[in-house]
Amino acid sequence: MNWWQTDETHDPSRKSWVESAERHRDFPIQNLPLGLFSPPGEPARIGVAIGDMILDLRACAERGLLDGIVAAACQEETVNRLLALPSVSRRHLRRRVSALLSDPAERKAMEGLLFPAAQCSLHVPARIGDYTDFYVGIHHATNIGRQFRPDNPLLPNYKYVPIGYHGRASSIRSSGVPVRRPVGQRKPPDAEAPLFGPTTRLDHELELGVWIGPGNELGAPIPIGQAAEHVAGFCLLNDWSARDFQAWEYQPLGPFLAKSFHSTISPWIVTAEAMAPFRLAQPPRPGGDPQPLPYLLDEADQAHGALGLTLEAFLLTERMTKEGAAPFRLSTGSTAAMYWTVHQIVAHHASNGCNLSPGDLLGTGTISAPTREGVGSMIELTAGGKEPIVLPNGETRSFLEDGDEIILRATASAPGFVSIGFGECRAKLRPAL
Ligand code: MN
Numbered sequence: 001m002n003w004w005q006t007d008e009t010h011d012p013s014r015k016s017w018v019e020s021a022e023r024h025r026d027f028p029i030q031n032l033p034l035g036l037f038s039p040p041g042e043p044a045r046i047g048v049a050i051g052d053m054i055l056d057l058r059a060c061a062e063r064g065l066l067d068g069i070v071a072a073a074c075q076e077e078t079v080n081r082l083l084a085l086p087s088v089s090r091r092h093l094r095r096r097v098s099a100l101l102s103d104p105a106e107r108k109a110m111e112g113l114l115f116p117a118a119q120c121s122l123h124v125p126a127r128i129g130d131y132t133d134f135y136v137g138i139h140h141a142t143n144i145g146r147q148f149r150p151d152n153p154l155l156p157n158y159k160y161v162p163i164g165y166h167g168r169a170s171s172i173r174s175s176g177v178p179v180r181r182p183v184g185q186r187k188p189p190d191a192e193a194p195l196f197g198p199t200t201r202l203d204h205e206l207e208l209g210v211w212i213g214p215g216n217e218l219g220a221p222i223p224i225g226q227a228a229e230h231v232a233g234f235c236l237l238n239d240w241s242a243r244d245f246q247a248w249e250y251q252p253l254g255p256f257l258a259k260s261f262h263s264t265i266s267p268w269i270v271t272a273e274a275m276a277p278f279r280l281a282q283p284p285r286p287g288g289d290p291q292p293l294p295y296l297l298d299e300a301d302q303a304h305g306a307l308g309l310t311l312e313a314f315l316l317t318e319r320m321t322k323e324g325a326a327p328f329r330l331s332t333g334s335t336a337a338m339y340w341t342v343h344q345i346v347a348h349h350a351s352n353g354c355n356l357s358p359g360d361l362l363g364t365g366t367i368s369a370p371t372r373e374g375v376g377s378m379i380e381l382t383a384g385g386k387e388p389i390v391l392p393n394g395e396t397r398s399f400l401e402d403g404d405e406i407i408l409r410a411t412a413s414a415p416g417f418v419s420i421g422f423g424e425c426r427a428k429l430r431p432a433l
Contacts, residue, residue: 003087003228003272004279004304009098012418016101018114020051025411026421027051030277032097033268033423034079034233036125039115044123046074046082048097049268049423053114055097060113066096079125079269083213083232084358087272090213090232094273122176122267126211126359128169132349133207133239133259133363135163138339140368143380148247159289162296162340162348164365167239168260172361174267175425179240181402181432182261186244198432199242201385201399204406205366206313206376208335209237210342211269212360222350224298227343230356233269234307234342236408236425237363240264243379243399265361266408266425274420278308278412282341295351296344305341310334310411311367313376317395318403327407328391330381333374337367402431 001007008014009030015022016029027033027049037047037054045058061071070093073082082090100106135141138158145153157163181202187194213232216222222230239259246258282302291297298305311334314327340348345364350356368375375381378399382388385398400406410422 001091002300004276004300006276007091007095009094009273010277010417012416014098014102016050017104017107018051018053018101020053021101022051024051026423028418028420029098029101030418031270031274031420032094033270033274034082034125035268036079036123037115037120038123040119044077046076046079049117050101050114052117054117054120055101055110056113056115060100063113065100066093078127078359080127080359083126083211084215086214087229090271091273094271122174124172124174124265125267125269128172128359128361129357131167131169131172131263131361131363132164133167133365134340134345135365136338136340136345137365137367137376139337139370140366140376140380143368143375147379147384159339160293162345164345164349165254167263167363169361171260172263172265173427175264175423175427177264177427178430179262179264179427180430182242182245182257183432184242184245184257185248187248194248199244201243201379202429203241203243203378203399204313205239205241206311206331206333206408207237207239207366208307208309208311208364208410209235209265210346210362210364211235212346212356212362213272213358215357215360216350216355218355219353221353222347222356224296224301224343224347227301227346228272230346231272231342232358233271234275234422235269236266236410236422237361238264238406238408238425238427239363239366241377264425264427266422268423270412270420270422275307275412277414277417279304280306280308280336282306283336292344296340296347298343301341301343305343306338307335307342308412308414310413311376312409314407314409315391315397316405316407317391317401319395320391320393323393325393327405330389331369331374331376333367333369333376335367337369337374338364400429402429404429
């Protein structure tokens with residue numbers, strides 16, 4: 001079966017006996033994302049989100065409800081071994097869990113294996129060996145380029161090379177973990193020498209995260225036509241950024257301390273299989289743009305390699321929380337703004353023989369729409385801080401302030417299918433030490 005094809009698990013008429021799954025905005029039975037959770041007072045184990053509940057996959061394996069290598073992988077302390085399995089095994093697990101959660105005859109045996117999600121803690125699901133951040137949002141690249149280099153926003157390599165840099169895996173945290181405002185070097189434009197202190201230009205970046213499944217051997221590139229086999233699933237990623245540090249430190253080697261202090265991910269891995277109904281053709285490149293070089297060009301990838309995802313970012317200030325206000329939507333955009341597909345960034349990453357491993361995380365880079373309503377960072381929303389946004393209660397923001405909370409959401413939808421969501425990627429800012 002091809003990676004863009006659907007099966008009975010995507011059937012819109014399929015229903016779960018878990019009542020809260022019915023019309024759940026994120027986790028209907030058509031989603032079944034993988035994660036790592038702890039029931040109250042208990043150690044972490046692998047689970048699947050279904051409605052407002054979490055199914056304990058370790059317990060399922062222990063009771064003989066799963067078999068073979070899948071059962072063994074579901075009893076591990078992280079999802080790394082599960083991600084290392086080929087897509088055929090992941091699909092097997094998905095079909096089995098979908099059958100267990102939809103067949104009313106299984107309900108009695110299964111109910112003790114479900115926990116209310118609201119009572120559980122969710123963790124970063126994998127040991128992330130390496131994290132790489134790309135820059136595939138072409139409107140973001142143009143907007144940022146214009147602020148850093150007004151005369152030359154998009155560098156000449158952009159339409160040939162999927163630009164990326166090696167990020168920091170150790171500081172990736174799950175949704176809900178507060179973010180400490182970082183301290184570092186910044187050089188105000190009129191100052192002669194840099195200062196060392198808390199960032200005054202703290203920003204969010206709305207990105208899609210890509211979980212690597214089976215890896216490749218060192219020295220063995222991943223051909224573009226096989227890249228899908230190496231993508232296990234997706235999450236949301238907030239690549240927090242200190243723009244003042246970034247502007248001062250980024251030349252000539254790229255981002256460093258402006259990014260490495262903390263990144264937040266949504267804890268559920270929405271599998272590549274769950275995304276099968278939401279595959280789209282990669283939008284055609286504007287006239288005059290070069291074709292991708294052959295090692296990045298694949299017919300199936302061009303026909304099915306894009307994703308039908310709507311992305312949203314919300315801001316909730318401390319005052320809004322006190323006033324009982326709902327989070328304010330900063331932006332809404334779509335993954336159609338990705339100049340390169342996920343498979344192209346995977347093939348490019350491994351094209352020099354670099355080995356990817358199960359549980360590695362790739363970020364797409366900030367995804368911004370061509371218009372102001374759809375830009376995925378404050379530096380774009382406020383034109384570099386020059387045009388502050390005004391919130392409904394009168395508060396203004398050029399960049400983020402202590403106590404602010406950023407919430408990212410993603411929804412996949414397609415005609416004839418049940419929409420699925422990614423759950424929340426949220427974190428609140430704490431003052432600098
Ligand atoms: Mn980024």
